[in-house]
Amino acid sequence: MSSKVNRRSVLLAAFSTGLATQTSTLLATDFSSPDDVLELWPNGAPGAPNDPPKETLVERSTDASAKDRAVTGITNPRLHVFRPDSPNGSAVLVMPGGGYQRVVIDKEGYEIGRWLSARGYTVFVLFYRLPGDGWAAGPDVSLSDAQRAMRLIRSRAAAFDIDENRVAAMGFSAGGHVSTSLATRFDAPIYSPVDPADGLSARPLAAAHIYPVVSMSAPVAHQGSRRNLLGDETSSSLEFEYSSQNNVTAGTPPCFLLHAEDDASVSVDNSLQLRAALKAHGVPVETHLFTHGGHGFGLRKTAGKPVAIWPELFVNWAGSVGLT
Numbered sequence: 001m002s003s004k005v006n007r008r009s010v011l012l013a014a015f016s017t018g019l020a021t022q023t024s025t026l027l028a029t030d031f032s033s034p035d036d037v038l039e040l041w042p043n044g045a046p047g048a049p050n051d052p053p054k055e056t057l058v059e060r061s062t063d064a065s066a067k068d069r070a071v072t073g074i075t076n077p078r079l080h081v082f083r084p085d086s087p088n089g090s091a092v093l094v095m096p097g098g099g100y101q102r103v104v105i106d107k108e109g110y111e112i113g114r115w116l117s118a119r120g121y122t123v124f125v126l127f128y129r130l131p132g133d134g135w136a137a138g139p140d141v142s143l144s145d146a147q148r149a150m151r152l153i154r155s156r157a158a159a160f161d162i163d164e165n166r167v168a169a170m171g172f173s174a175g176g177h178v179s180t181s182l183a184t185r186f187d188a189p190i191y192s193p194v195d196p197a198d199g200l201s202a203r204p205l206a207a208a209h210i211y212p213v214v215s216m217s218a219p220v221a222h223q224g225s226r227r228n229l230l231g232d233e234t235s236s237s238l239e240f241e242y243s244s245q246n247n248v249t250a251g252t253p254p255c256f257l258l259h260a261e262d263d264a265s266v267s268v269d270n271s272l273q274l275r276a277a278l279k280a281h282g283v284p285v286e287t288h289l290f291t292h293g294g295h296g297f298g299l300r301k302t303a304g305k306p307v308a309i310w311p312e313l314f315v316n317w318a319g320s321v322g323l324t
Contacts, residue, residue: 034080034110034125038156040148042195045077045129047136058102066300070102073133077145079124079152080105082113087161088120090168090323093149093204095126095182097173097213097296100142100228103127107298108172108210115299115311120324122162124153128178132228139229139242140190146182147190147202155197168323169204170314173266173296174225176212180244180274183207184252206321208256208314211263211295214270215243222266245277254284254321258310260293286317 053073061068079093096108103109105125113123128145135141150167157164171179186203193199213225216239230238240246255278259271268289278285293307302308318324 034113035083036081038079038081038124038152040077040079040145040152045075045135045145046191046194047141048075049134049136051134053133067106068104069106070098070104071127072102072130074103074127074129075133076127077129077148078127079149080109080113080127081160082110082117082123082125083160084117084120084122086120087122088324089161089163090120090166090318091122091124091153091157091160091162092116092323093124093126093146093153093167093169095128095146095169095171095175095178097171097175099222099224100131100174100177101224102130103175104172104296107296107300108175111299112170112311116315119315122160124149126178130228137190139238140188142178143181143185143188144191146178147186147188148198150182150186150202150204151197151200154200164200166205166323168206168208168318170208170210171212172210172298174213174222174228176209177214177225177229177244179207179209180212180214181242181247183209183255184244184247184249203251204253206254206256206318206323208258208317209271209274210258210310211260211266211293211297212257212270212274213266214245214274216240217243220267220269220273222270225266243273245273248274248277248281248283250281250283252278252281252283255286256314256317257285257287258290258313259288260290260295260297260307262292263295265295284321288313 052075055073096104098104109125116123128142131139137144154164169179213222216226257271259268290307
């Protein structure tokens with residue numbers, strides 16, 4: 001038996017209340033073998049609706065060799081963990097996109113998880129709850145899971161061979177709104193503490209936002225994400241409150257921004273508005289804009305395009321902010 005398998009066995013025994021067992025049909029489904037699954041909330045997610053959604057996995061790809069799965073109705077928020085053979089001591093919390101309607105687990109979750117773990121990073125892919133499912137936290141429900149995830153990762157740092165001070169965030173598309181919200185509202189008191197882990201900071205050391213949804217105001221907002229987050233009828237004041245560029249402070253961590261100029265789904269102006277706010281508050285920011293790439297390219301849709309270099313650009317930047 002490999003040392004990696006032995007290490008997983010020890011973790012499962014030591015943290016029986018925190019490492020998830022296959023308690024649902026979905027968890028028993030093939031998720032391409034993450035190394036561990038870590039449940040976020042010890043007594044179940046808070047503020048459950050009276051009529052909880054049913055967690056559903058949908059395969060959207062017609063190519064058997066390239067999975068493109070999405071999960072809806074998440075009631076058991078959790079982290080799927082990709083562990084490196086040789087940990088470099090740094091971790092990345094990954095928040096896939098999906099327009100706040102679903103969580104896209106392959107192209108913006110597992111694929112980057114495997115890529116980064118092969119380079120020494122311990123990667124935690126977040127299955128977060130969705131704001132349209134009736135949770136008491138409303139538009140803060142996804143951020144609640146992201147805050148809790150950061151704190152839980154830090155509380156388990158020794159078990160995962162990471163430095164609790166070297167945990168970054170990465171979000172894609174609507175998951176980019178989760179990551180920009182985490183970077184700007186990491187200390188917002190949006191849920192009641194449930195255990196000692198909640199005494200730890202939820203501030204990432206650094207945050208990467210990949211073709212992110214940032215603004216909730218027209219004409220820049222991605223209308224599907226705005227509607228799913230805030231509802232069909234909302235106020236301009238609520239749109240302002242949930243536009244991440246308006247929440248930047250001097251305490252926002254250094255950011256990495258990546259966007260394609262020809263993104264027809266989420267306007268590049270989202271990244272530009274966030275960059276301007278970061279610069280105005282003296283927050284270090286590295287920005288990469290590519291002429292071609294469209295939206296939702298992840299890793300797999302970059303072949304033959306200059307944007308294919310983006311993961312290497314991220315790793316180089318990560319090293320510059322202390323993530324190696």
